[in-house]
């Protein structure tokens with residue numbers, strides 16, 4: 104990261120929220136379910152599938168989880184009513200994983216039941232390393248009850264090669280991504296190329312086991328390695344998918360769709376947009392320019 108970007112990232116908490124909101128709006132569909140539905144409708148028209156994320160994580164009170172459960176149930180209803188091509192992605196800490204894992208399981212169970220009622224698929228997002236093991240355990244438990252539950256593995260974690268074997272053993276549906284949280288070198292690769300190699304190796308392990316893999320990256324090199332991995336195995340287009348985040352790498356996304364690959368866009372929405380947007384802004388190579396322009400425009 105260049106010094107200007109580093110400075111901007113360090114001072115981001117001081118940037119007024121309306122300014123952050125203005126420049127981050129490309130990453131979030133909006134605050135309401137209707138906003139999310141319009142975005143998914145547009146993406147479907149462009150030949151992309153979607154996965155909906157009701158924003159929110161790390162709740163500190165049990166009551167806060169109720170809103171999330173209800174929001175996902177409503178989202179699943181609307182996806183079905185409008186016949187949209189979208190599933191859902193759920194963060195377990197939004198359901199109280201860090202407060203009480205048993206309570207979290209009960210709340211997640213309600214979401215899985217709602218998805219089952221609509222024959223839809225639920226992906227469990229992967230969060231920071233303090234919850235990796237419990238998230239995998241919850242995934243394995245629910246996968247026994249309902250086949251359309253999926254996991255995420257983060258290539259930067261050193262443990263991922265072993266976790267990929269655990270996922271492969273149950274032929275899990277896995278999204279592979281680099282990983283977004285800041286993790287120490289003892290448990291996570293820090294070098295860009297080591298992370299890339301781990302990503303590619305994880306995809307290979309899972310594909311070899313016959314798993315359905317979501318190749319979630321905007322890194323052109325990994326997209327090429329993903330394309331090569333599926334081509335070598337002569338996989339049908341229904342046997343894997345690429346995944347990207349809303350507002351990122353539009354050109355690469357359109358190229359993959361034009362080339363005939365299935366591509367799913369991660370569509371976050373809801374009023375808890377701040378933490379998510381800041382994470383995305385920190386990854387944006389032109390963050391400095393965006394933030395400065397945003398401040399000059401007064402966040403409009």
Ligand SMILES: Cc1cc2nc3c(=O)[nH]c(=O)nc-3n(C[C@H](O)[C@H](O)[C@H](O)COP(=O)(O)OP(=O)(O)OC[C@H]3O[C@@H](n4cnc5c(N)ncnc54)[C@H](O)[C@@H]3O)c2cc1C
Pocket residue numbers: 227228229230255257278280281282283284319320321322323346347348350351352368369383384386387388
């Ligand atoms: C569908 C999806 C789901 C994800 N789910 C999870 C999850 O559950 N847990 C988790 O820890 N992480 C998740 N991530 C985030 C992921 O771990 C990475 O942090 C993120 O995708 C960036 O890595 P990259 O592979 O795109 O490579 P990078 O090297 O970070 O990016 C490659 C290129 O993409 C472009 N780019 C990337 N980000 C931005 C941005 N914000 N704005 C503008 N351009 C950008 C740039 O041109 C950059 O050079 C998910 C990512 C995707 C695509």
